[in-house]
Amino acid sequence: MPATQSLHLSVDCVVFGYNDSGLKVLLINQKGLSTSPETTPRSQLPGDLILMNEGLDQAAQRVLFELTQLEGVYLKQFKAFGDPNRVKDLKDRAWLQSVRHLPDQRVVTVGYYGLVSLQDYEPRPSSFAGGVQWSELSEVGPLAFDHNSILDEAVETLQDQLESQHISFELLPKKFTLTQLQALYEIVLDKKLDKRNFRKNVKKMTHVVPLDEKQTGVMHKPAQLFSYEPQKD
Amino acid sequence: MPATQSLHLSVDCVVFGYNDSGLKVLLINQKGLSTSPETTPRSQLPGDLILMNEGLDQAAQRVLFELTQLEGVYLKQFKAFGDPNRVKDLKDRAWLQSVRHLPDQRVVTVGYYGLVSLQDYEPRPSSFAGGVQWSELSEVGPLAFDHNSILDEAVETLQDQLESQHISFELLPKKFTLTQLQALYEIVLDKKLDKRNFRKNVKKMTHVVPLDEKQTGVMHKPAQLFSYEPQKD
DNA sequence: AAGGTAAGTGTATATTTTACACTTATGAAG
DNA sequence: CTTCATAAGTGTAAAATATACACTTACCTT
Numbered sequence: 001m002p003a004t005q006s007l008h009l010s011v012d013c014v015v016f017g018y019n020d021s022g023l024k025v026l027l028i029n030q031k032g033l034s035t036s037p038e039t040t041p042r043s044q045l046p047g048d049l050i051l052m053n054e055g056l057d058q059a060a061q062r063v064l065f066e067l068t069q070l071e072g073v074y075l076k077q078f079k080a081f082g083d084p085n086r087v088k089d090l091k092d093r094a095w096l097q098s099v100r101h102l103p104d105q106r107v108v109t110v111g112y113y114g115l116v117s118l119q120d121y122e123p124r125p126s127s128f129a130g131g132v133q134w135s136e137l138s139e140v141g142p143l144a145f146d147h148n149s150i151l152d153e154a155v156e157t158l159q160d161q162l163e164s165q166h167i168s169f170e171l172l173p174k175k176f177t178l179t180q181l182q183a184l185y186e187i188v189l190d191k192k193l194d195k196r197n198f199r200k201n202v203k204k205m206t207h208v209v210p211l212d213e214k215q216t217g218v219m220h221k222p223a224q225l226f227s228y229e230p231q232k233d
Numbered sequence: 234m235p236a237t238q239s240l241h242l243s244v245d246c247v248v249f250g251y252n253d254s255g256l257k258v259l260l261i262n263q264k265g266l267s268t269s270p271e272t273t274p275r276s277q278l279p280g281d282l283i284l285m286n287e288g289l290d291q292a293a294q295r296v297l298f299e300l301t302q303l304e305g306v307y308l309k310q311f312k313a314f315g316d317p318n319r320v321k322d323l324k325d326r327a328w329l330q331s332v333r334h335l336p337d338q339r340v341v342t343v344g345y346y347g348l349v350s351l352q353d354y355e356p357r358p359s360s361f362a363g364g365v366q367w368s369e370l371s372e373v374g375p376l377a378f379d380h381n382s383i384l385d386e387a388v389e390t391l392q393d394q395l396e397s398q399h400i401s402f403e404l405l406p407k408k409f410t411l412t413q414l415q416a417l418y419e420i421v422l423d424k425k426l427d428k429r430n431f432r433k434n435v436k437k438m439t440h441v442v443p444l445d446e447k448q449t450g451v452m453h454k455p456a457q458l459f460s461y462e463p464q465k466d
Numbered sequence: 467a468a469g470g471t472a473a474g475t476g477t478a479t480a481t482t483t484t485a486c487a488c489t490t491a492t493g494a495a496g
Numbered sequence: 497c498t499t500c501a502t503a504a505g506t507g508t509a510a511a512a513t514a515t516a517c518a519c520t521t522a523c524c525t526t
Binding site for chain 2: 004005006007008009049050051052053054055056059077079080082083084101102106108110
């Protein structure tokens, strides 16, 4: 029989935030780092060890809340990351030593991606985190651990699942215009779409319903407002 | 700070096997069970704890080999299962006590699905397992732990990814006919396909290449043989 | 030589996807 | 109150893709 297994399990959340100016990802700054040369502080995805009595989805919700005060975010598991050396980089050791009982322990993590409208959610650092920011996706620098890979895979997953999973609506205000919805698709998929064809497709989505309400206060023809109605088929 | 985390991590493999008679899944029988009434032996997916110095994909390969002697199988991670009570069912306790140092420990598992041609692979029980069989998918009874859910999710994943992931070819002999390929699609997707349209689609798949070889020994027009050539685009 | 079997092949129709440009309702400025 | 600027909203034709469908061919067996 092999030596007794001893490792940690964490969740990491890749939370995308959207407003008209682009797609962002939620990062936290490692707190309380000694600022010696080789421990330049790096940002990381919000993540932490799961507790002994909670499920994975539940852990993702809790951890995200504890680190960023974000609550009720749609989070979906997308992949487990288990390279035996994923937390062994020297640059990450100092920080681990400051927060873990067993900083040398191997950590396997389960990745979640999530989606919020930047208008509806205001993240705030909790006592556990040194700072929370939304970073423009294209401007994310080197992150701690293997978090750049996790982020990359989350982006791919988001693109793949945007259409099938009804997740776009998590990124928009409750009431939205079709132009907003289209802009979101264009940003996430990173390509331009034709307005008329896009609207034809939306007409087929029975879960996108027009409200008895129009945009106000705009200096152009006011747009019809829509909302998302999940339905039990 | 929370109590120190202490849990186990395993991998479970859902290996599908295919031949002309249908789609099967590889199960092992729990070995050495005391046969008291409430511990009726149940079958389970091949799975075990990961080792401290191996990655997840690597663990899946090793565990499958150790339990079934199957080697070099295409295995793809599809989901982590982490319900805190997934190994707490009374029916599973007896067996866990016989194989684990810490039978009460929580176990999170990472699910892999795999694909083999029944003609190319002959599973044999290793010393660790009490028996290995291929079970017709529709005839799988109650499995240990949450393995029925894991199996169900694997089937869905297989259907979703059959076309995009080039995985069909893992289920066929190295040299195959288009009729075989079509039969496979029909069984996995569980619907009939049109022969001519199917062949039109295959012509577009540049990774399916005709060989200079035909079927022999059949009492009808011999079919062209094809093989799968993965390509680096 | 005849019969049985699965392989192999093309075309017409329906559906889906794409490309593309003008009119309309509002607020702001004069 | 007229004019202008702005984004909303709308239809059609052409191209690409997907579907439905039936006969001929090559080999083996008897």
